[in-house]
Amino acid sequence: MKLFSAKQLKEADQATEKNEGITSIDLMERAAGQAFEWIDAQLKGQQVPIYIFCGIGNNGGDGLALGRLLLNKKYDVHSFVVNYSENRSKCFLINYDRYKNTSKEWPKLLKSVDDFPDIPANALVVDAIFGIGLNRPLDQWVKQLVIHINQSKTFTIAIDVPSGMFVDSATPDLEAVIEASVTLTFQAPKLPFFLPETARFSNSIQVLNIGLDGNYLAETPTKAKLITKPDVQKMYQPRDKFSHKGTFGHALIVGGSYGKMGAVTLAVKACLRAGAGKTTTYIPESGYTILQTAVPEAMVIAAQESKHLVDFSVSNEYEAIAIGVGLGTDVKTMKGFKKFLETNKTQLVLDADALNLLAQDKELLKLLPKNCVLTPHPGELERLVGKWKNDFDKLKKTVSLSKSIDGVVVIKGAYTITVYHDQYYINSTGNPGMATAGSGDVLTGIITGLIVQGYDVLTAAVFGVYLHGSTGDLAAQQTGYNSLIAGDLIDFLGDGFIHLFRSDNVPQETAGNNRKNSN
Numbered sequence: 001m002k003l004f005s006a007k008q009l010k011e012a013d014q015a016t017e018k019n020e021g022i023t024s025i026d027l028m029e030r031a032a033g034q035a036f037e038w039i040d041a042q043l044k045g046q047q048v049p050i051y052i053f054c055g056i057g058n059n060g061g062d063g064l065a066l067g068r069l070l071l072n073k074k075y076d077v078h079s080f081v082v083n084y085s086e087n088r089s090k091c092f093l094i095n096y097d098r099y100k101n102t103s104k105e106w107p108k109l110l111k112s113v114d115d116f117p118d119i120p121a122n123a124l125v126v127d128a129i130f131g132i133g134l135n136r137p138l139d140q141w142v143k144q145l146v147i148h149i150n151q152s153k154t155f156t157i158a159i160d161v162p163s164g165m166f167v168d169s170a171t172p173d174l175e176a177v178i179e180a181s182v183t184l185t186f187q188a189p190k191l192p193f194f195l196p197e198t199a200r201f202s203n204s205i206q207v208l209n210i211g212l213d214g215n216y217l218a219e220t221p222t223k224a225k226l227i228t229k230p231d232v233q234k235m236y237q238p239r240d241k242f243s244h245k246g247t248f249g250h251a252l253i254v255g256g257s258y259g260k261m262g263a264v265t266l267a268v269k270a271c272l273r274a275g276a277g278k279t280t281t282y283i284p285e286s287g288y289t290i291l292q293t294a295v296p297e298a299m300v301i302a303a304q305e306s307k308h309l310v311d312f313s314v315s316n317e318y319e320a321i322a323i324g325v326g327l328g329t330d331v332k333t334m335k336g337f338k339k340f341l342e343t344n345k346t347q348l349v350l351d352a353d354a355l356n357l358l359a360q361d362k363e364l365l366k367l368l369p370k371n372c373v374l375t376p377h378p379g380e381l382e383r384l385v386g387k388w389k390n391d392f393d394k395l396k397k398t399v400s401l402s403k404s405i406d407g408v409v410v411i412k413g414a415y416t417i418t419v420y421h422d423q424y425y426i427n428s429t430g431n432p433g434m435a436t437a438g439s440g441d442v443l444t445g446i447i448t449g450l451i452v453q454g455y456d457v458l459t460a461a462v463f464g465v466y467l468h469g470s471t472g473d474l475a476a477q478q479t480g481y482n483s484l485i486a487g488d489l490i491d492f493l494g495d496g497f498i499h500l501f502r503s504d505n506v507p508q509e510t511a512g513n514n515r516k517n518s519n
C-alpha cells in the first residue's frame with residue numbers, strides 16, 4: 001500500500017475533481033460522509049456529547065460537515081472553531097454556513113485559552129483542527145488547546161491526521177500533538193503513523209476510501225510503502241514439483257562464540273524452515289556438539305579455535321552467507337572478519353556483531369559486496385550512522401548508508417522498515433511479544449533462507465520481515481506476548497507461510513492452530 005505525501009494527496013484531489021467533474025466541496029462531503037458512517041456505526045445512536053474542534057482550513061471543513069451529518073441524525077453535537085488564522089478556506093466557509101443552517105446557531109469561536117470549554121469525561125472528541133496542511137509549529141494557545149484535549153482523557157477521533165503531526169517531515173513539538181484513540185485517515189495512511197516518535201499519536205488507524213482518482217494513485221510512485229498481505233502474496237515463489245534440494249540453494253551461517261551458540265542454532269533452523277535446500281554452519285570448535293545435536297538437518301564446519309572465530313576462510317560454494325549472530329567482537333575476530341571481507345564475493349546478510357565490527361571500523365563498509373543485507377536494531381544502526389535528530393533524519397541517514405553500500409538496510413522495530421536506496425518498505429506485522437532474545441537471529445535465518453532459494457535481496461528482506469512478524473502474530477495466539485520465545489517463531493514459520501494464502505476471515509481460534517494439531 002502506497003503512503004502518499006501531502007502534496008501528492010492534494011494532486012490526487014485535483015485529479016479526482018477534474019476527471020469526475022466534481023468540486024472540492026463534493027469531495028469534502030464524501031470524506032465527511034465516510035467519517036460519519038464510521039462513527040455512526042460505532043455509536044449506533046447512543047447519546048454521548050460529541051465535541052468537535054474544527055480548524056479554519058479543509059480539515060476544519062471536514063469537521064463541520066461531519067458535525068452537520070451527526071446533527072441530522074440527532075446526535076448531541078457541540079462544535080468549536082479554533083480560530084488560529086483569518087485565512088479561512090473556501091470549503092470551510094461553505095460548511096460553516098451549512099452548519100449554521102442545520103443547527104440554527106454558529107459553532108463557538110475559540111481565540112485564546114480563556115475560551116476553552118470544559119470537556120465532560122463521557123464526551124467523544126473529534127479533532128479536526130489541522131490535517132495534512134499543517135506546515136509550521138502551533139501557536140502557543142493552540143498548543144495549549146491540544147494539551148487541554150489530551151488531558152481530558154476522553155475518547156478522541158482524529159480526522160485524517162492527529163492535529164499537530166507533520167506528515168512529510170519531523171513533527172517539531174511532540175507535546176503539541178493530539179493523542180488520538182482512533183485516526184480516521186483518508187485514502188491512505190501517512191508515513192509518521194509508523195515511525196517510533198509519532199506512531200503513538202495515531203494509535204488505531206482506519207483508512208477511509210474517499211475514491212480519489214484511481215489512475216493518479218496507481219501511477220504515482222511513492223517513497224514509502226506499507227507492506228501488507230496482498231503485497232507479499234505476489235512475492236511468494238511457488239515450488240516446482242520436480243525441484244530438489246539443490247534447487248533451493250545452500251546457505252552458510254557464520255557466527256557463534258562460547259556461550260552464544262544458541263544464536264547460530266536459531267538462525268540456521270529458521271533458514272531451513274524458510275526453505276533453504278541445504279545449510280552449513282561455521283562455528284568455533286566448542287559449538288560442534290551443540291549444533292550437531294540441536295539441528296541434525298544442518299552441516300557443521302568447526303573452526304580450529306575453541307571460543308571465538310578467528311579464521312573465516314570459507315569456500316565459495318554458497319548462494320549466501322549470514323554472518324554475525326553470536327559472533328562476539330574479540331580483537332582477533334575483528335582481524336579475521338576484515339580478511340574475510342577483503343576476499344569474499346558471496347552475497348551477505350550481516351547482523352549483530354558483524355554490524356558492531358563494521359561500526360568499529362567504518363572503512364570495512366567499502367569492502368561489502370553489492371546487494372548485501374544489513375539488519376540492525378536502532379542501537380546498531382546508531383553505531384553505524386551516528387546519532388539522528390528525529391525519525392526523518394534517521395531515514396535520511398539510512399538512505400545514505402544504503403546508497404553507499406548499494407545494499408539493503410533493515411531497521412528493526414515495532415514497524416520494521418526496510419530501506420533500499422531512497423525507498424522505504426514498512427512492515428505491518430509483528431507484536432511486542434517478539435521483543436525477545438534470539439528474535440533477530442531468526443529473522444537473519446529467514447532472510448538468508450529466502451536469498452539462497454533465489455529471491456532477490458530486497459524481496460527476501462521485505463518478505464522475510466513480513467513472514468517473521470506474521471509468524472510472531474500466529475505464535476502469540478498460542479503463547480501470549482509474555483511467553484513468546486524465539487524458538488516459537490521457528491515452530492510457527494510453516495503456519496506463517498500457509499497463512500499467506502488463507503483468508504483473513506478464518507475464525508481466530510482455528511488460525512495458527514496447526515502446530516498443536518500436528519504435534
Ligand SMILES: NC(=O)C1=CN([C@@H]2O[C@H](COP(=O)(O)OP(=O)(O)OC[C@H]3O[C@@H](n4cnc5c(N)ncnc54)[C@H](OP(=O)(O)O)[C@@H]3O)[C@@H](O)[C@H]2O)[C@H](O)CC1
Nearest residue numbers: 013028031057058059130131132133134135136137138160
Ligand atoms: N485529498 C484529500 O486527502 C482530501 C483532504 N481533505 C481534508 O483537507 C485537509 C487538508 O486541508 P488544508 O486546508 O490543506 O489544510 P489544514 O486544514 O490541515 O490546515 C489549514 C491551513 O492552516 C494553515 N496552517 C498550517 N500550519 C499552521 C499553523 N501552525 N498555525 C496556523 N495556521 C497554520 C495553512 O495555511 P497557510 O496558508 O496559513 O499556510 C493550512 O492550509 C486534509 O487533511 C483532509 O482533512 C478534504 O476534505 C477531502 C479530500
Ligand SMILES: [K+]
Nearest residue numbers: 127130159161
Ligand atoms: K485532525
